[in-house]
Amino acid sequence: MPGPCPETPEPVPGRCGFLEVPESREPHEPGGRGGRTIRLAVAVVPAVSATPAAEPVVFMEGGPGGDAFGSIPFLVASGVNRDHELIVMAQRGTLHSRPSLACPEIDRFNATAVGLRYDAPSTGRLLVRAARECRDRLTADGVELSAYNTTENAADFADLRRALGIGRWNVYGYSYGTELALTYLRLHPEGIRSVAIDSVVPPQIVSLPWTWDSAREGIGAIFSACAAQPQCRDRYPDLPRTLTEQVRRLEAHPLTVSAQPPGGGAPVKVVLDGGALVNLLVANAVKAVDVPAALDELAHGNPERFARAQAAGAAPVIGEVAHGLTQSVACSEWVPGHSEADLLQAGRRAFPGWPDTVLAQAPQLPFEHDVCRAWNVPDRTAVQRVATRSSVPALVVSGSFDAKTGASWGPYTARTLSRSTTVLIPGIGHFVVPQSPCAQSVLASFLARPTAPDTACVAGLEPQPFTIAPEPETA
Structure with a gap:
């Protein structure tokens, strides 16, 4: 149903409306068929090209719980709507949907x-x-909290395609949106021309223990990339040991400091213990190119980079x-x-x-x-920890520095996608396409030719040089 676009920091560059769906499609639950309905905001962003492709791209946001409309500027800047109409829907419970499950x-x-x-x-x-x-x-x-799950979320997108009268479309999701896209592909394969997944969360494996595997892989890749750059290797010769020492030291003796948030404003009190340090690294709160310098500075009594990153959370x-x-x-x-x-x-x-x-x-x-x-x-x-097996053309994109969804989960997931192309972008963390011109080029090529995308640009990629800070002064 047509309607006004939500108020967003950057105006939505298209037309908007909302989709009304059952809160729960399970008849045995409160709000089952014929019961309570919910509204999901939808935006349709036109293609830049004067002769766009027939099949649009529908985007699936990460999180779970992320603001899909907030990703529109990144998607447009990445050229996702260059040759294809772009459709963005606020997932059930998220900002701009009703009800909102904000906390x-x-x-x-x-x-x-x-x-x-x-x-x-x-x-x-x-x-x-x-x-x-x-x-x-x-x-x-x-609110029926049990209805806010990936199965219902996927069914919402199936309803959206039918409501818009679209015969076939392409799916692009990142992070949790990859789990959602894979679930959607498994349960509602009709009408899907291709699926692109970026920073992959495999439904069959995602769990709390899985987070440690991804953290080790992403952080380890940053350290290995430093070791491969002579200047970084010589300046920061043993980063794994440095990190372990700092995690142990801060956990035993947390630092309490005053730090100014990166966006400005009054300084706030922050506490850095071992867990906080690790969480900042996994969240990529300090840029990957700065991580070796930040750890070395921390080891020499200067926690400023990590403290400022921690302070960013003071004003959500x-x-x-x-x-x-x-x-x-x-x-x-x-x-x-x-x-x-x-x-x-x-x-x-x-x-x-x-x-x-x-x-x-x-x-x-x-x-x-x-x-x-x-x-x-x-x-x-x-019902959810199930691998998706499909012959629908798929593009699987991972960043080598991703400590949230480790890069190896891309090829792992691709094993059951028989017509998949797997791409690893060196030196990039979570949500690859907006950060990598090469990944943007590969995605555009995939959308044009899903079974034969041009991945040539990947071969020459290397992580950018790491920040090399001056040697600390000795007394």
Whole structure:
């Protein structure tokens, strides 16, 4: 149904409307068929070309819980709509959909948490309390949290294609959007011309222990790239040891410092312990090219780069991330089936010698077992932890520095996609296409010829030179 475009920092360069769908398509649940409906905002961005291809591209946002409309500027700048109309839909529960599963309670906790020990039990209790408050508020408003899952999310996109009268389209998703795209391909293959997945989350393997495998791969790739550059290798000769020493030191003796957020504003108090340091590295909060210098500076008593990155979390945009969708997906599809002991063992395998207090918390998802006990949604792993097998042409793109969704998961997922092309972009982290002109070229070529994309530009790529800071002065 046509409607006004949502108010966004940059105006939506197209026409908008909304799709109305059942909150739950499960007839045995409250709000089943014939019950409550929800509205999902949709934008259609025209192609730049005067003679666009017939099949549009539909985009699937990451997260889960990310703002799809916020990605439109990146997609347009990356040329995704150069030759194809671009369709963007706010996933169920996210910003610009109704209801929104925003959790300002968790946003406010996150703002406070920059000044707390990252992995202290007292911090975990505050997070759980914030999650419980959000859950109680949403359920009191009649939200059926169990309906906010990847199966329903995929069905929404199938409904969108039919509602728009599109015979065939191309799918492009990143991060959680790759899991969603793969689920959509598995459950609703009709009408899909091609699928491009960027920073891959394999549905059959994603779990809390999996996060440690990705962290080891991404961080390790940064260290290996430094070792391959003589100037970086000579200046920072043993980064794995430096990182382990700093994680152990900060976990034993956290630093409390005042730091100005990168965007400006008044300085805020931040606490850097071992868990915070690791989380900043996984989140790519410090640019990869600066990581060796930042670690060396930290080892010599200067935590400024990490402290400023930590301070960035002190002013979240309240309501931008739909933490309700994040938790409903994570707690039903990612967390079940693996114990807290399994998570710790995965951390020990990935980073032997690190403190257990750090390794007991999944990067990006601390205290998630506790949060999920409060969130209380049913286990859906039996229907969701399934590999997608398909002969639909697929492009699988990974960045070598990605510590959230490790690069090896691209080829792993491609094994069951029989007409897939796998591309590794060196020196790039999470969400590859907006950061890499080569990846943009490959994606455009794939959309033009899904079974024979031109990947020639990849062969000459190398990570850019790392920042080389001056040697610290000695007394």
